[in-house]
Amino acid sequence: MRETVSYLEMTDRQQLVAAEPVPGLTLDRLRRDSSLVVELQVRIGAPFGWKCATRTEQEWDAWQAEHPDRMFWLLAFDGEPAGLAAYDLHPGPVTEIETFGLVPEFTGRRLGGFALTLTVRQAWELAPGVRRIWLHTSSVDHPNALPNYHRRGFRTFRTVEGERD
Template structure:
């Protein structure tokens, strides 16, 4: 699949344009050993072909062992509504490597305030190799939620780079070993076309 990747940045906390508060939305720090990190990221990322939706056990072990990565659950009241993680980088930079809401919380007006909380928290981390954090950055893609880039720009992020790349369609992510056929996700826009090529298929439940 072709995608356009846009990299955005913020170089001062004063550039943050905060969203109005959304009642019940908070952040909760979580240890990298929590098994929920993997399941939450996979559920969020599967519709958008995120790498986290198809990482192997070894890839996850490497990802979660990074000593300079922090994990935060986005909570709605008492429930997990999404996740964010930061990677602290040398020279006072912080990359937001993951930000997203679970499918059942998308479209409920929570994303703007959740991002506001995440950005504020990113500015408050202990910097690496610098006296203070001076830059927060992340990237998004045309395969992400259609409102993703607009949400980042509304919060004050500025694009500084774009590139076009090809990405494997990870939404076709497993096989029916007995039939030797792929298990397709009905949320994939090429679902019907590719299913016809194989002549036989089964559909994953929408909530997986």
Template sequence: MSLTVTTWSLEQTAPGDLRPAAAPDGDVTIVRAEIPSPEFSRFLYASVGGDIRWIDRLSLTYAQWQEHLTKPGVETWVAYDKGTPAGYVELAARDDGDVEVVYFGLIPAFRGRRIGGHLLSYGVRRSWDLAERWPELPSTKRVWVHTCSKDGEHAMDNYLRRGFKLFDTEVSQERDVPTPGPWPGA
């Protein structure tokens, strides 16, 4: 069975483009996972994307995860609510000064608590100052992201409210796959 998927690409071209969200109420902290951990990254990926058809990384081996996570300019920032992982944003620097927000989202139990806008704002700020932590990389010239019709219902609106501007739209057909949940059989 086929699924029609619309993919939107959005960008910011200056740090001043960011319109940050207010911090949510409660004990929400955002911390960089500085030690590359395929186990933790796979947990975040599967837990956030399991109900919205994120499947492209599920078949990666441990070595493939490790290789990706140790590339210069790849960072994972994790939101915690009272010490529990609530979601994450993964950044990846490109050679030309672009930084991609590769993955961003919340674990389903934490959606609707105003954490997403705050986490996205924080991740975008870290995109703009990424070269300060990675001096071998060029300064950030552009931050970009893509989202699609399979993502959460508030994803596109969150990007637009944070100051991203649409620069491309594509429509494609994909094979419809069952939603795997955070682990097989969930």
């Protein structure tokens, strides 16, 4: 299957174009050992063929060990788990939004724009002096992903075309 991977960035917190607030939508820190970390990634990624959707327990353990500093945050709507954001801090200081998404039952409910707004605001606050936030998305991800990133103020800095594994 052909795939286009788009890499996007923000280089100033003022570039964020905030979506209208959604009452009841929150972003809260998750412990790394929370069962929701794996559960939500699988539920978010399964419809789009993310590798995480088919990992074994041993593969998840290895994945966690490879990323000991990754931070996870729960997107909740009226107290129910609705999605996940995961962050990696890089030198520079740069923050990568490694995972962002909503579980299927919360897509199509006009939550994505504000969920991304909360996620980006948090990304700017994770380390002192953050100068860049970046992420990537794929043409086989949710069709609203790339337009949502652009509406929130991200700009595409690189695209890669290829075959998906």
